[in-house]
Amino acid sequence: MNFSEVFKLSSLLCKFSPDGKYLASCAQYRLVVRDANTLQVLQLYTCLDQIQHAEWSADSRFILCAMYRRGLVQVWSLEQPEWHCRIDEGSAGLVASCWSPDGRHILNTTEFHLRITVWSLCTKSVSYIKYPKACQQGISFTRDGRYLALAERRDCKDHVSIFVCSDWQLLRHFDTETQDLAGIEWAPNGCVLAVWDTCLEYKVLLYSLDGRLLSAYCAYEWSLGVKSVAWSPSSQFLAVGSYDGKVRILNHVTWKMITEFGHPATVTNPRIVVYKEAEKNPQLALGRLAFPPPRAAACTASSTESKYEIASVPVSLQTLKPIADRANPKVGIGALAFSPDNYFLATRNDSVPNAVWIWDIQKLKLFVVLEQLSPVRSFQWDPQQPRLAICTGGNKVYLWSPAGCVSVQVPGEGDFQVLSLCWHFSGDSLALLSKDHFCLCFLETEERAGTAFGRPGDHT
């Protein structure tokens, strides 16, 4: 495993292009495009203000940079550096900007969710979509880029509109049986739309592409409901994480629940492997007990190396007692992701912040539990194989695969706190993002192990 040198970064904006050739990173008002392998700077663009959002177009030819404070979007072309495009939303303001899947349209959401403006890069035409709903996840494109589902709110009722992306024509419009719709997401096959209600009510609705209600699922009533939703890459399963600390898996045939994954604080089954992160330096163990770790303690502690130990069952995981009288309590399944091959599901229970549960989807059983020393910030699956990268805000990155797991320290003199990470689509490299720096981590594959050292820009 090799690490690149550290580059500047702001707002955690570092993205691989969809074709995997380039890496775009933002530092204040500058956008830097590098070669993903050599990390040579290919282009450098200067925006009008600090970039708050950056996104590659699907064909990797354009990058949009949004400056919400100014209501501005600037688009850059990789092939024609002199080409530029500036979209000003003016007094309407801007809160979100994204590409349409064809890479020729930009969808801008104005302030107060007044409307969504669809700007075209091909023609002068501008389309408006009124009444978009301000919610957690109100826009969803199908994976093939053909359709857009949009959550709307009209006359105090939730609606979903399905647009054809090629000409922005409304295909279907229907109201949903939700109190206060919170999110929508297409199944990867683009035929089923999952709609879930606000956390006050457990309700998951499944609509067909033509607007028919396929099924409605409600696990329980009178308690906080859905917190996170994820489709399996095969569209076969819909995993619904809720505030009761359980993940429910729905199947695509009957849309009924197949199984329920509870996240108990103690693991008793001896078949489950529990990897426990342990510090190699035992003297500093006391400094880690404080929770959340104070920054100073984290700094000193992060310099120590850590390793995984296999804990013998029964293992009791560190749990947080949620504060009941505050909004957004730290309970429930906050994050869940299927591995690209459908075999595993990784989840995080917010009341057990240090642990990542990995479930075997073939056997529908808990497979592995990883317990970190500090709360898990994020995790992401390798797009090519069942390999999970985890970061906890420390200077280490953790990798799990069915063969085992490792804890790798990010080298470098300064303290590098990994707050987020993203995989290259080939799974060969991994971008590690800290507050104002990023670096690349190249993972050795067998055939590349020999050449890895010869790579320019490597720094280990």
Add this chain to the structure above:
Amino acid sequence: MGEWMTVTDPHLSSESKNICQYTSETKMSPSSLYSQQVLCSSIPLSKNVHSFFSAFCTEENIEQSISYLDQELTTFGFPSLYEESKGKDTKRELNIVAVLNCMNELLVLQRKNLLAQENVETQNLKLGSDMDHLQNCYAKLKEQLETSRREMIGLQERDRQLQCKNRNLHQLLKNEKDEVQKLQNIIASRATQYNHDMKRKEREYNKLKERLHQLVMNKKDKKIAMEVLNYVGRADGKRGSWRTGKTEARNEDEMYKILLNDYEYRQKQILMENAELKKVLQQMKKEMISLLSPQKQKPRERADDSTGTVISDAEEDAGELSRESMWDLSCETVREQLTNSIRKQWRILKSHVEKLDNQVSKVHLEGFNDEDVISRQDHEQETEKLELEIQQCKEMIKTQQQLLQQQLATACDDDTTSLLRDCYLLEEKERLKEEWSLFKEQKKNFEKERRSFTEAAIRLGLERKAFEEERASWLKQQFLNMTTFDHQNSENMKLFSAFSGSSDRDSLTVHSRPRQKKPHGVSNGSLVCASKLTKSLPASPSTSDFCQTRSCASEHSSISVLNITPEETKPNQVGGEGTSQKWSMASGPASQEGCYSGCSLTHTNSHVEKDDLP
């Protein structure tokens, strides 16, 4: 008393005293004491009495006193003291007899009176004590009545208080209910109010949004614009098309196409899955049939056996289904046939397995009949029973625990009842504890028993092994014993064989049979031995070598095998090919005997090889 004094004679007084004393002595009643006192007091006064008596009758007035007495007595109905006068003039004579009679009668009377008096006195006393007792009782009862009355009043008072309390509580409950109802109503109204407000707010918000929209968007905001250097081509390279009704229809078409594709894809997947499952079923069926086919002959022989017919049915089915065209048939028909045949096969397999199980158990039973040990089945049954019992006991304990807990829980509910019941509860607790410990002990015992059973089973296994070893050694011994005898016998045979090649074998079997009956009774695993024999034969060294070694062996250590002896003779006459035939024959009809010798054959074989090495 005065009367008594007057009545009694002076000379009677001493007697009466005696009587009194006598009575006082016999019955120490208070009245007699009293009379004794009187008597005692009268003793010092006797002189006076005497003087008084003397005053009544003196020398001078005898006559008068007699007449007076007579008069008195006659008035009381006694006969006259005087003799019947013969004449009027004659002086009336005192009749002594009459006097004495009178006196006697008087005395008797006196005694009677005294007795009666005493009786009356005792009765009086008795009655007095009875009276006392009754009075006591009466007083007590009165007291009781008083206390109960007081108690009743107290209870009534308490009842009244409780009723009062109850009424209050009812009132409170009602109030609370009302409160709850009110709160619920409030909540509901608040919710509706909230929803209404929300809606209103949202509407206002929408209005505001609309207004804002108008304000922001409608006026020609120069700022809202896009500056592009030049427009780029579409990703697909085509030009954008105008929106028409056609495009709408096309979009619809495409959508349905996508949906259809998805459904088709899913259907295909399902079909594939189905086909695979069918394949698995088919394979399973085939395997079952092949598995069951070796048994086919036997059930067929038994024509009445139903399994035979079923198998033939299944075979027919298999024949039908093996045709590839069946795969393309619609699901229902194929499914029915397949499932039916599989079910049949399964039934057969099950019965077969059961039969096998029965056989095995039978063999086991036979095997263990001779030995006075518990069979495995029995052991298992016993352990099962014990386990069941343990289970029952556990359940009972659980229910009792539950009951106890329930009781405890209910005891907590009411203070007064708990107070009243506490003593019982304690008692019960004690009892339960005792029972609990008893049960625990029982459980322990059960466990101990179980352990001992398992130990016994282990021991049994060990014993069996030991037994087998013993048997082997015994067989060896036996065989060794026999070979010495056989050696001579075979020599005799050799002589015989010189005359006739085939008859010797028959005679040998005849000879050997009675000898081998005994060992056969012991060896149960005869089949294994037999197979060993047949297997070991082809692997044996070439016959000529074998014969040589055998003869060597017989010379060296006089070890020879029962069945080999004819062989030794045979190769000399017939040659190599004949031997194998012979062996098979030997193992065929007389396999039971062969087994025994087969064992020994392998044994000797090794011996021979060892001998050869140096």
